[in-house]
Amino acid sequence: MAYVATRGGERAIEQSQRLFRAEMGAITPERVAEIRSAMPYLIDRVMGEASLYDEDLAALALAQTGGELYEAILLLRAWRTTQPRLTVADPVTQDSLFTHRRISAAFKDIPGGQVLGPTLDYAHRILATDVLSGQTYHPDPVDPAPQPSPARQPSVAAWQAENGLLAKSLPDATTGNDIPDITREPLLFPAKRAHTLQSLARAETGGVLALGYAAQRGYGQAHPTVNELRLAEADVVVQHPRGTRFSAGRVKVSQAEVVSKQGSELGLGFAATLGWNEVKVIAAATLDLNAAGAPKGSATEEEFFLYHTEGVESSGFCIHFKLPHYVTFQSSLDAMRDAKAKRAAKDKQPEPAE
Amino acid sequence: MTQTPQDLPGWAHDAMLAVLARADTERLKAFAEPLIAQLPEIKVLENRTGLVMLPMRDTAQGTHFHLGEILMSEARITAGNQLGYGMRRGRDLEAAMAMALVDLAAALGVAADACVRFLDAEARAQAQADHDTLCRVEATRVDMETF
Numbered sequence: 001m002a003y004v005a006t007r008g009g010e011r012a013i014e015q016s017q018r019l020f021r022a023e024m025g026a027i028t029p030e031r032v033a034e035i036r037s038a039m040p041y042l043i044d045r046v047m048g049e050a051s052l053y054d055e056d057l058a059a060l061a062l063a064q065t066g067g068e069l070y071e072a073i074l075l076l077r078a079w080r081t082t083q084p085r086l087t088v089a090d091p092v093t094q095d096s097l098f099t100h101r102r103i104s105a106a107f108k109d110i111p112g113g114q115v116l117g118p119t120l121d122y123a124h125r126i127l128a129t130d131v132l133s134g135q136t137y138h139p140d141p142v143d144p145a146p147q148p149s150p151a152r153q154p155s156v157a158a159w160q161a162e163n164g165l166l167a168k169s170l171p172d173a174t175t176g177n178d179i180p181d182i183t184r185e186p187l188l189f190p191a192k193r194a195h196t197l198q199s200l201a202r203a204e205t206g207g208v209l210a211l212g213y214a215a216q217r218g219y220g221q222a223h224p225t226v227n228e229l230r231l232a233e234a235d236v237v238v239q240h241p242r243g244t245r246f247s248a249g250r251v252k253v254s255q256a257e258v259v260s261k262q263g264s265e266l267g268l269g270f271a272a273t274l275g276w277n278e279v280k281v282i283a284a285a286t287l288d289l290n291a292a293g294a295p296k297g298s299a300t301e302e303e304f305f306l307y308h309t310e311g312v313e314s315s316g317f318c319i320h321f322k323l324p325h326y327v328t329f330q331s332s333l334d335a336m337r338d339a340k341a342k343r344a345a346k347d348k349q350p351e352p353a354e
Numbered sequence: 355m356t357q358t359p360q361d362l363p364g365w366a367h368d369a370m371l372a373v374l375a376r377a378d379t380e381r382l383k384a385f386a387e388p389l390i391a392q393l394p395e396i397k398v399l400e401n402r403t404g405l406v407m408l409p410m411r412d413t414a415q416g417t418h419f420h421l422g423e424i425l426m427s428e429a430r431i432t433a434g435n436q437l438g439y440g441m442r443r444g445r446d447l448e449a450a451m452a453m454a455l456v457d458l459a460a461a462l463g464v465a466a467d468a469c470v471r472f473l474d475a476e477a478r479a480q481a482q483a484d485h486d487t488l489c490r491v492e493a494t495r496v497d498m499e500t501f
Binding site for chain 1: 495
């Protein structure tokens, strides 16, 4: 592909940006606070895809871009590069999560039981149009149980491994900056598992869903059943200069395991992300489950789904096609005209005399 | 640091730091500010925002991988041969500094009773909030019947 530098249009560019921003009006702290409080699931999605957890920054990015998600995430990814990395926290483990939602579609009686948590899974999807007629919608309050749910729940996969249904996962001694990190090193194939799972954690939700759905519909090798789905909060455990390890706060995380019969054992796919976004982690875990041995170029092949679900790169590549391509396009036209001319010249040649 | 840092009565260092990291921002700042007058001359070594990478353990194969980065505020101060440290979520440098002031006061044994009272109150508030959340979660517990 060839590129050409273009000049001109500075005033038009300036005015076009003003026109974009004029649609949204003034961005106030109150607007940012309202976006943060009113749209927690959108905030979560943006933080997960940006791979940067801060609700205020995510709300600001949404306010500044008018909800243009790719622009919002690009803003956050760009801002992230201005910040130093202070440290790497201790790895989060499943059984340490402060759990809000935990369900299994594979076993009804999992250790610790199932809590639906916050969900619209079983809701009637009815638009509250009365609000548009001036009425305020007040959601019914939860009737709390007299006793709390256990904050921490055991791992279903560990229970399955103890019962011989799954191979036990091996301990990983890699910690801190030794954990492979795609923000600091290139993604190469076959990918390190840590790179695969990090890429899926920050992948674009729609892209992951499209490819995961393709696998679920039959374009993959394994049909998934949700083994365990969790929406939870994870402690960010860091080290004090004196050596004390402590929780410096909690962040919302989602994680999903999907399971499928593979020979005489169960196969397990896994995915997790920052924020609460269960569609993404179920679809991503489906891709993880199907990746081993997937045909080259298929939706479930690791290289295919990791390259095509990186939202900043894919949206950036898509929108670059609207930028001036005058040289490349003229080159295509020249080739087309040349081919036409040659064909016309050939057509004009007199038939040889018989 | 020539002297051994002190711990507050009834408070392990990790528990104290965890409560301070989640303490209500305005209450923490209001409590920490008057401590400045009671502490020896304070030197600020660091007060900045930055990122903490959060890894997770994959339950399928046990691999540690990075979930993403979290914006944090950090403060590191010294006084009287002791160090105070604060790290909290978000971009509130004053709140991180307030946490570091309480950590420093605790290490020096300054205003220990007041620090304990503050920590007890914040811990109670945090435990109550968690309890309330988990009671609402428990209301969604489902017992499946199969037919």
